Amino acid sequence: MEITGIAQREAWLKKVIPPVECVAVGLWSVPVVFPRNPMRYTLAYVLVDGDDCLVIDPGFDSPQGRLDLQAGLGAAGVGVKNVTGILATHFHTDHLGMARWLRQMSGAEVILGRAEKRYISAFEDPADESAADRGRMRTWGVPEDRIHEAALDVAGLMHLKRLADADLRVGDGDLVPASANKLTVVETPGHTPGHICLRDESRGVFISGDHVLPRISPNVSLEMRGDTDPLRSCLESLERIEMDDDFEVLPAHEYRFNGLAQRARELKSLALGRSAEVLALIQAQQNPTVWSVAESLRWSRGFQSLGGLQLRLALSETAAHLQYLRTAGSKHDVEGLPQHQVVG
Template sequence: MQITGTRQREAWLNKLQPPVENVGEGLWSIPVVFPGNPMRYTLSYLVISGPDCLVIDPGFDSPQGRLDLEAGLRAAGVGIPDVSGIVATHFHTDHLGMASWLRKRSGAWLALGQAEQRHISVFDDPAVESETDRNRMRSWGVPEGRLDEAAMSVDQLMHLKQLADPDLRLGDGDAVPICGRPLTVIETPGHTPGHICLRDPGREVFISGDHVLPRISPNVSLEIRGDADPLRSCIKSLGRLEADTHFEVLPAHEYRFRGLRDRVLALQSMNLERSQEVVRELEAQRNPTVWSVASRLTWSRGFDSLGNLQLRLALSETAAHLQYLRTSGVNHTVEGLPTAELAV
């Protein structure tokens, strides 16, 4: 893998926010702060082509994030009123969060992948939904004293409820409606059910969202009313991306790089190795739960250091591996997971 975003990588290593950069003809990288999260920022991308001005993954909505995005637009010689379109690679708040504010200020259209349904925010009563999620965490073996961290609170659920709905849906092979060079959609479910990447053959760049990152394996979670076997979807999606190995990869976090095929193979290998680690824990435990397995796995910061959202993500990722193993024929009983028949 060849790192092309050298200034981005230097900023990452020094725990700083990287600069706004012109990374191609009419293409800009704009870091937008992601407060209170270890990822620190989202790399938003600006595409200027003729009269059109497209923002990809505008980032988390915060006062500083709005300033970051506006500063990036100014550096490219445009402003909020010039934005004609917004594409979010998926519905997470660090990608879609600022879309509502930006659409209201600019009048731009907003697009999401056609399969990116708002499954996690489909509820009538947030209090009932939160309690249902707490019971789900209990079935995963989460100790009572950790439920407040692992389960979705009413405030978290209402925050997700307020995320913007799209004006357009983009499916596999669709062209993003922008003047000039085409941006082609590739559906890449896994990180979320409707995650999309964008392929720009003219500039030879691949905008990967969270599907392919240069340093870490993106979180793949078994979530509320989501994909019943998300890790299987993720591995299949990765297998579709090996052809454009010479393209520069523009991820939503960390830094730009080349070597897409090698990175795809590495991510597939990492996921399969992780599943083997889960198998070893299943074989070592008498009555495994999602919690008991997750607590024994290798985590970069150590399981005991995980709290709140990071704890939930670790548990949901473990559950995704357990479900993948179950639908692959590894016969272990773990409470709180969908049946293999439902997941196939």
């Protein structure tokens, strides 16, 4: 893998915000701060072609984030009022968060993948939803004094509920409006059920969202009403993009790079290795639960240091591996783990 975003990588290593960069003709990389999160920022992309101005993954909505995005638009020679399209690769707050404000300011349509539905915030009563999520954490074996950290509370659920809805949905092979017909949609479910990437053959770039990152393995979580086997979907999506190896990869975090096929194979290998690790723990434990397996796995920051959202992601990712092993059939029989402890 060849790192092409040299300044971005240096900023990542120094834990500072990278500069706005023109990464191809009419295409700018714009870092937008992601407050109180280890990822620190999202790399939004501003694409300007004639009268078209598309903002891809506008980022988390915060006062500083709005300033960051406006600075990036200014570097591209446009302003908020010039935005003609807003596209989010998936339904997460650090990607879709600022779409509602940007739509209000510009009048542009919000575009999402056709399968990216409100699976997390598809509830009627947030209190009932929070209670159901706490119940799920209990079936996963989460200690009672840690459930409040891992489960979604009412405030968090309402934050998700306020995220922008799609005005327009696009599917595999579609051309994205407001991109001068230069961006082709590539459906890549896994990180979320309707995650999409974007291929720009004219510029030789592949905008990967969170599906492929150069250093981090993107989280794949089992969520209520989401994909019933998200890790399997992710692995299939990684196989589908290996043919796009000639493109420079523009991810939503970290830094740009070449070598998409190699990185996709690495991510598949890492995921399958993790599943093998999970299987060994299930076979070794007398009464395995999602919690007991997760706390025995190797995590970059150590399981004991995880709290809040990071703890939830670790548990949901572990559950995704358990579900993948279960659906793999007799070859990977998950003995001793009740079905209700896995299904989202």
